[in-house]
Amino acid sequence: MELLSARGISKYFRDTLTLADDRVSVTLADGETRAIVGENGAGKSTLARVIAGLVAQDWGEVLVRGRRVGRGSVREAEAAGIGFVPQVSLLAGSLSVAENIVLGREPRSMGLFLSKRKAYVETAMLVERFGFRLDPDAPVSSLTAAERRQADIARALARGGEILILDEPTSILSETESAGLFELLARLASAGKAILLITHRLSEALGVADTITVLRDGAVVAELRAGDADEATLSSLMARRGAGAASSRGAVPWRRPAGPPALELRDVPLARGARPVRLSVRSGEVLAVTALAGNGLGLLEDYASGMERPRGGEVLAGGVELSSIRREGLRARLMGYMPSDRERRGLCLPAAMRDNLLALRRREFPARDWIGRKRRDAAAREAAAPFGLEADPRQTASSLSGGNRQRLLLARELAGPRAFFVLAQPLQSLDRASQAEAAARIRDLAARGSAFLLLTSNVEEAIRLADRALALYRGEIAWEGPNEGAPTAALLIGAMTGAVLPKASPA
């Protein structure tokens, strides 16, 4: 009988209207290490959290040695032997390692006080048995990221004991630290523990796991033995259905851009210890940068838009240091910018739709609020119409639907040609027709000489819009496409997930 068996797990998130997991089944035997791989949003983390009892599934059941575990109950999951290591460590920094490990079920002396000695002994035994490199007495705040991860695992073992679930455990670790972690996992496996490793890094899955489950759009698309798989197969399995078809891009031809560089990043580091990034976008060119969350895309956005100054290197707009350009003129005339954080940075939710839409054209209208309201409303309607945004100019941005907020941003930022655009996921939350219109608009502006830097974790979007693509992995350029020929979805996903790829031929 399997140690752990999750059957037909389904979870629907009402807030975001997404079916995170759709009848996913997964099993785990004693001593087995299984990796769950998939793109962002494939449903990996939700599955892990359901099994750990942190999220209550809508459908399906979790069994440990044939016995049912209560839905959405961490207590029952732990009692059944399931220990969970969350992606972000939840240890209390002011307590010692031992105190953290016994937190919530503290050994008492005389039935009343926390027995630090018992806690120490329990932790020391755990450390000894599995070869952790941890001092039980050290305060957690003094630990390095890698040691903290070890303490997380020790805590999960102490609470669960049989089954260990790790959600992206290496996301904050360096390459060598990750290697150390995997050695520890191997020791745990040989001691009979069963491990479920959630990761989007294919090399990790192939290196550590016995078996691999591939999730795509919330469903299991393949189960393989690690020995039978390689990165190329996994990448293509993870790629969304239809991504291959989209890469043909229909009638839009790929072409080599001829303009001068409009936006350049020279030797800008995007992660601690990572090789600095060099990239340039030429006028008339759409460059897509793809990366999964946590791989430097957010910082790239901050630097390229001038919202933050990079810690090293320089960002040049038309050959001029970006930070030396006056913000107001930059935004009004030179740069279109659609931030990934729409709610805080992209929109002013308590302000009227009109004021959001005309935020970059303030100088065209009288400064007095009470003069020219009709003119403003008319201008807002006129600006909104080509993007299919039908809303009262006076209603607040917070009352707009997600799709309409997106249309508002498109209408404001793609109003006309600019020297360059920085767009994060520009097609997000649009229906098919609006996506097509927005894509056409971007192509049109590029043809009129604007440069586009497109930041996305959605490979389809990159392939659909871009002339050229590159992938970031751990803050470094993992793969840079040539100027000719469309990158395939599998290739990009592979690069984003750290698969080792042949060098692209220099353009």
Added chain:
Amino acid sequence: MITKSWSALAERALPRIAALGAAIALAAAYAFFASSDPREALAAFFVGPFSSLYSFYSLLESSAPLLACALGACIAFRAGAFNLGGEGQASVGTLAAGLAGGALGGMAGLPPFVGTAVAILAAAAAGSALALLSAIAERRTGAQVMLTSFLLAQAATIAVDWAVGGPLRDPLSNLLAMPAIAPSLRLSLLAPPSPLNLAFPISLVLAVCAVFFTKGSRTGSEIRLLGKNPEFARAIGLSPRLGAWAMGLSGALAGVAGSFLVLGQAGRTIVGMTSGVGWNGLAVALIAGSDGLGALPAALFFAWLDSGSRQASILADLSPDAGSVLKAVALFLITAKLVGPDPRPRMGRGKSGSKAEAGS
């Protein structure tokens, strides 16, 4: 359109009026129980300030510095900054006005109103400079304005008190105070013998200017946008100095309040003469919902409570602290729940990168 804005105004004003009514009722109850002759105490408290033109004018006079401080607090609130330093900014205002007044008093041939204006502007500059320090500290180091403005103001108040009571003290006076300012430089009395002086009409003009500035100028509307969403303001390219502008103006108005105290009834800078005008101004601004026009009735209400409790303590045996208690109650009632979805200032202005970096 007009009816709509009237009903919107009523919607904003009514809960405040209700809370003020509740505060008044509490005041009555307090006077009733705390005094041996409740009838006399109540009469003195509520009617006292209006019993003679003299006391009514006194009430108006004492509302002027309060209104100036409140306007300053309103502008900072609008920009999303919690300027807790009004007291200290007013305090350095009293020092600057006293110094300027002393220096100009001896100059022959200077038209009096020019001297007065220079003294007021000097106070504004001093208050503004103190507030700007906080704004600059925030831009340079990320230190929160709410903390630095408070700490700087505390330190400044102590320094001013030391200077006024020490090296700058008038050796001929029994008061811990600087020498008296030449009468020609003081704000002219409007209705002698009452203390009502030019400060009151000036504060009214400032209130109108403040409303025009926030609602009718480009900088003002940009400041409001900054207060609503600083991240958005940065992303659409508003000047990063905008917050400093608002703080500077806020401090300047507090400084002007200090000059009103010096150039008005007192005629000299006295140790501790601000006596809470900055904090009361903050309370008035909160009651007014950061609205310049609302600040006028709120300031008058506070001045009334002050003067009523003073009258009641003289004419009946009510404690002079009654006014402070009632001001606190009014502030509590209004800010606790009734302040609607106005732009209330945020506690901090966290810098944060894009959300894209967070979790998968």
